[in-house]
Amino acid sequence: MISAAARMFAVVALASLLACERQTPEYHEQLLVFGTVVDIKLYGVDAKRAAPLVAQVAEDFQYMHEAWHAWHPGSLGRVNQLLPSGETFAVGPSLLPLIKRSQDLSARSGGLFNPAIGNLIALWGFASDEPPTGPPPTNAEIRAVLDLKPAMSDVHLDGINIHTDNPVVKLDFGAFAKGYAVDRAIERLREAGIADAVVNAGGDLRAIGRHGQRPWRIGIRHPRAPGILASVEVEGDESVFTSGDYERYFDWQGKRYDHIIDPRNGYPAEGLSSVTVFADQADLADAAATALFVAGPKAWLPVARAMGVSGVMLVETTGTVQMTPGIRERIHFEVDELPPIIISEAL
Amino acid sequence: MNTKPHTRGDAVVMTVALVLLATLYGLFWQSDGHGAEAVVLVEGKRWARLNLFQDQELRVPGPRGESVIRVQDGQVRFVASPCPTQQCVHQGWLSQGGEVAVCLPNRVSVQILASDPRFDTINF
Numbered sequence: 001m002i003s004a005a006a007r008m009f010a011v012v013a014l015a016s017l018l019a020c021e022r023q024t025p026e027y028h029e030q031l032l033v034f035g036t037v038v039d040i041k042l043y044g045v046d047a048k049r050a051a052p053l054v055a056q057v058a059e060d061f062q063y064m065h066e067a068w069h070a071w072h073p074g075s076l077g078r079v080n081q082l083l084p085s086g087e088t089f090a091v092g093p094s095l096l097p098l099i100k101r102s103q104d105l106s107a108r109s110g111g112l113f114n115p116a117i118g119n120l121i122a123l124w125g126f127a128s129d130e131p132p133t134g135p136p137p138t139n140a141e142i143r144a145v146l147d148l149k150p151a152m153s154d155v156h157l158d159g160i161n162i163h164t165d166n167p168v169v170k171l172d173f174g175a176f177a178k179g180y181a182v183d184r185a186i187e188r189l190r191e192a193g194i195a196d197a198v199v200n201a202g203g204d205l206r207a208i209g210r211h212g213q214r215p216w217r218i219g220i221r222h223p224r225a226p227g228i229l230a231s232v233e234v235e236g237d238e239s240v241f242t243s244g245d246y247e248r249y250f251d252w253q254g255k256r257y258d259h260i261i262d263p264r265n266g267y268p269a270e271g272l273s274s275v276t277v278f279a280d281q282a283d284l285a286d287a288a289a290t291a292l293f294v295a296g297p298k299a300w301l302p303v304a305r306a307m308g309v310s311g312v313m314l315v316e317t318t319g320t321v322q323m324t325p326g327i328r329e330r331i332h333f334e335v336d337e338l339p340p341i342i343i344s345e346a347l
Numbered sequence: 348m349n350t351k352p353h354t355r356g357d358a359v360v361m362t363v364a365l366v367l368l369a370t371l372y373g374l375f376w377q378s379d380g381h382g383a384e385a386v387v388l389v390e391g392k393r394w395a396r397l398n399l400f401q402d403q404e405l406r407v408p409g410p411r412g413e414s415v416i417r418v419q420d421g422q423v424r425f426v427a428s429p430c431p432t433q434q435c436v437h438q439g440w441l442s443q444g445g446e447v448a449v450c451l452p453n454r455v456s457v458q459i460l461a462s463d464p465r466f467d468t469i470n471f
Contacts, residue, residue, distance in 0.1 A: 030447075030456060032391050037449045037456060039468045131432050203470040211467055219445065219466035226439030228446075231466060242470040276470065 025212060029054045033061040034178055036202030042189070043196035043211050053192050057185045057199070064181045067094050070118055070172040071127045079162065080118065080170050083155075088163040099157060101283060102176050106152040108307050109291035114263040116150040118170030124268070126248055126259045127172065134252035142266035144168075150263075175260070178204045179241065179286025186282070198234075203247075206239040206282040219334070223274035223315050228334040230313070232327075238310075241285035243293055244274035245317075260293045271296040271317060277304075278311035278327065285309065297322065305347055312344070384460045385423045385441070387416060391454075399423060399442075399459075409453035416457055428453055445469060 027050035031038040038061060042050045067075040075092035082089050091099070102115050118127065123141055125132025145168045154166040173180075178201045185199045186206050196209030198216050207216040215235035222229035223244045234240060245258035249268075262269045275293045279285040288307045292300040297316045304312050304324075311327040320340045323331065328343050387395040389409055397403070399421045406413045412429035422442045425435040428450040435450040444461020446469060 030388055030391055030458065032449075032451065032454050032456070036451065037447065039447070041467060198468055200468040200470070205468060205470060216467050217445075217465065219443075219469040221469060221471035226437075228443065228466065228469065240470060 027051075027054075031058045031061065033058055034065045034181060034201055036178070038202070039198070039200040039205075040185075041198045041211075042194055043209065045194060053189065053194070057188055060184060060188060061181055061201075064094070064177065064184070067092065068098065068173050068177045070170075070174055071122070071129075076171060076173070083162075083164050083169055083171070084167045086163065086165055086167070088158075088161050090160045091157075091162045093160070096157070096160065098173060098177065098180055099155065099162070099171070101180065102173065102287070103152045103155065105176070105284065105287040105307070109287065109303060110306065111151060111263060112291040112294040112303060113175065113287040114151060115171055115173050115176055116152050116154060116166075116169045117145070117261060117263050118172035119145045119150065119168050120261050120263070120266050121172050121174070121259075122170070123266075124257065124259075124261060125250070126174075126261075131248065132250045132257075134250050134257070136252055136257055146266045175243075175290035176283060176287050178202070179239070179281075179283040182206050182239070182282035182286075203242040203244075204239075204282060204286055205241070206237070206285075207234045208237045210235045220276055220313070221274075222335065224319070225335075229315070230331050230333045230335075232330050232332070237280065239279050239282040239285040240276060241279075241282070241289045242274055242276045243289040244315075246273070260290060262294045264294075269294045269296065271298075272314055273317050274315045275300075276313040277309050279309045301344055301347075309347070311347070315339075383421075385418070385457055386460055388456045388458070389454060394455075396460075397423065397457075407455050409450070409455045411453040414450050414453050414455040416455075423457055423459070424448065425450060425457070428455070447471075 025044045027042045027045050027047055029040050040054050070076060075095050079091055106113050121127050123137040148166055148168045150166055150169045154164045154169050156163055182199050182201050182204055186208060189197050198205060198207040215233035218232050218234055218240055219228040220230045220242055223246055248259035249256050257268045260269045272293055275289050277285045277289045279288060288309045291303050295303045312324050313327050313331060314322045320342060322342045322344055324344050325346050383399055385397045385399055386393055387407055389407060394407060397418050399418055402419050405416045407416055414428040415426045417424055417426045422440040424440045425448055428435050430450050430452040435448050438448040441448055441459050444459050444464030445466035447456060447458040449456040
């Protein structure tokens, strides 16, 4: 005979277990690699299985960071040393797919995403561990690079061999390598049987699966104030990349110079303070975020279409927010006062 | 099965059970997204866990020197850090579950914990 009290106890015990259950299924680790914070969350995986996997991802990130660094010695550093000679030489195997993929994305962006302008980025002081303090480079210095029109199509690959006839080509994958690395991290997690995860490399994220009973919830930073501007739910497999003028910049004589350089005129791109791109792959989202930032508030739509992104949200320097119609339906503003909003044509 | 004879003992046990259930419900299922705790990491390793309702100032040693983190009224922020850009300090107060501030050069970060954070991760 079971008394009512005993049965009640059984019910409460079960309820307690269910309540506690919610605390366990998420595994979270924060890595300081790739010159940024990488947030990794796995859902429904215990720490015993997750920890070695995340350690492996961290190792991959560290390797890629060193190999692809634009101004530290490494595979890419060596390529940049040899390219101006005009000679043909063998390129490190990890760099080949990165160069090919960035050539393709650069062509699709009409050259607005252009990793061949490493010399311009260096002129502005953004190819350095210490943040630049100005002054900006002179017009003559910029013209000396710009007049030779460095482009990814100047880089010729033949098997594992590379060469260029353009002496001002210098590769800088700062606007692309993180996205490419996030894709590799997701690949590695999937190979290990992980279905629900998010990898966020300092605002460059890709999410797969769900957070249990609900989608992943992503906060998007406010470009001009502390805290969150908007949030969006993501599930299945989607990349969300945010690039902003607040990340790296310097102020000189009352003017802000940000780190995203317009390859057409050699000066920092103006008009936008942040760009958030939605796409099915992280490397595409990364390259597109840069290309749209360069295209600016009036000309981004055809570039977004050409690159094949799935959604866009931009914040103009005036505070106005532009969005594609699909994103307007998904985005939730987290600020008390809504900014002026412009809905663009569909992609 | 006989459920009839409710003794006083049964009543006490049931009351305790209901209170326990309500408490657990409140603890684990009700959340407005505000975190009550934060975690400080140095080099990605846990250095301290902070109660956000216990005002205090911490000096966190990193490879470049000391980062100073302040806890006040349920919020937390960097108030000083030995880095050139001071991005961590400019980020200001954090209060929402999932929010994070980082001093990359000094390898120190602080993140708000919450049982059901409003954001799983933040694009910054």
